[in-house]
Amino acid sequence: MPQFAANLSMLYPEFEFLDRFEAAAKDGFKAVEYLFPYAFEAREIAVRLKANGLQQVLFNAPPGDWDGGERGLACLPGREAEFRAGIGKALDYAAALDCPRIHVMAGLLPVGTEREALYPTYVSQLRWAAQEAARHGVDVLIEPINTRDIPRFFLNRQDHAHKVVEDVGASSLKVQMDLYHCQIVEGDLAMKLRHYLPTGNVGHIQIAGVPQRNEPDVGELNYPYLFALLDELGYEGWVGCEYRPRAGMQPGGTSAGLGWLRPYL
Numbered sequence: 001m002p003q004f005a006a007n008l009s010m011l012y013p014e015f016e017f018l019d020r021f022e023a024a025a026k027d028g029f030k031a032v033e034y035l036f037p038y039a040f041e042a043r044e045i046a047v048r049l050k051a052n053g054l055q056q057v058l059f060n061a062p063p064g065d066w067d068g069g070e071r072g073l074a075c076l077p078g079r080e081a082e083f084r085a086g087i088g089k090a091l092d093y094a095a096a097l098d099c100p101r102i103h104v105m106a107g108l109l110p111v112g113t114e115r116e117a118l119y120p121t122y123v124s125q126l127r128w129a130a131q132e133a134a135r136h137g138v139d140v141l142i143e144p145i146n147t148r149d150i151p152r153f154f155l156n157r158q159d160h161a162h163k164v165v166e167d168v169g170a171s172s173l174k175v176q177m178d179l180y181h182c183q184i185v186e187g188d189l190a191m192k193l194r195h196y197l198p199t200g201n202v203g204h205i206q207i208a209g210v211p212q213r214n215e216p217d218v219g220e221l222n223y224p225y226l227f228a229l230l231d232e233l234g235y236e237g238w239v240g241c242e243y244r245p246r247a248g249m250q251p252g253g254t255s256a257g258l259g260w261l262r263p264y265l
Helices: 017-026 042-051 080-097 115-135 158-168 179-185 189-199 223-232
Strands: 003-007 031-033 055-060 101-103 139-142 173-178 202-207 238-241
Touching: 003 055, 017 031, 017 042, 031 238, 042 055, 042 080, 055 080, 055 238, 080 101, 080 115, 101 202, 115 139, 115 158, 139 158, 139 202, 158 173, 158 189, 173 179, 173 189, 179 189, 179 202, 189 202, 189 223
Parallel strands: 003 031, 003 238, 031 055, 055 101, 101 139, 139 173, 173 202, 202 238
Antiparallel strands: none
């Protein structure tokens, strides 16, 4: 049976961030993930994790100027020092939160630049990050993201991500397989799972309904079938619930939409 982690950047928007840990635990989650912890001291988050019996299973490395529109630095020539400082900061948080994996966003293609021109920088930066993370017992994850949600994002396809893992050649580099993004870009999810999970290079899975990124029981995907397939394939990792509750900011809205989850708890 899949293990589900609440994505606290999207779920429980009716609560302040630090209060979302308790809300998730009350709904039966045993683990959490989110985008970024850096607005808070690591010890503040560690207290919330311990008080609510939660595991921290994933967060993102610093992405550059997020508010200014940046979505990662890994592929950008000239930003190497900033990227590496960000990895150092992420690893400090990972140690404090006992988190075994960090997601490194690839970044946006500058206008007029071809992906091939940035590929050597991307591979070089990931190789350094994976080696550094391995020294701390942490995996680095890369995630293909659809260009409808993030136009010009560098990494969009599963085959491209797995080729990057092959070219980097580090066992601590894995693919974060978000089924929402994969469905929008490629589809054929069952065959993608059958193909890539046996390689051992998928380090984390995320879910959301398609096309509106709401609860997974709404939209075009048959998630009960896909969850059963994960069991069939022996997937033992976490499944991150990275979706926007349909009820939005309404009190209790996230919890009210968790009917799909209860059979799996």
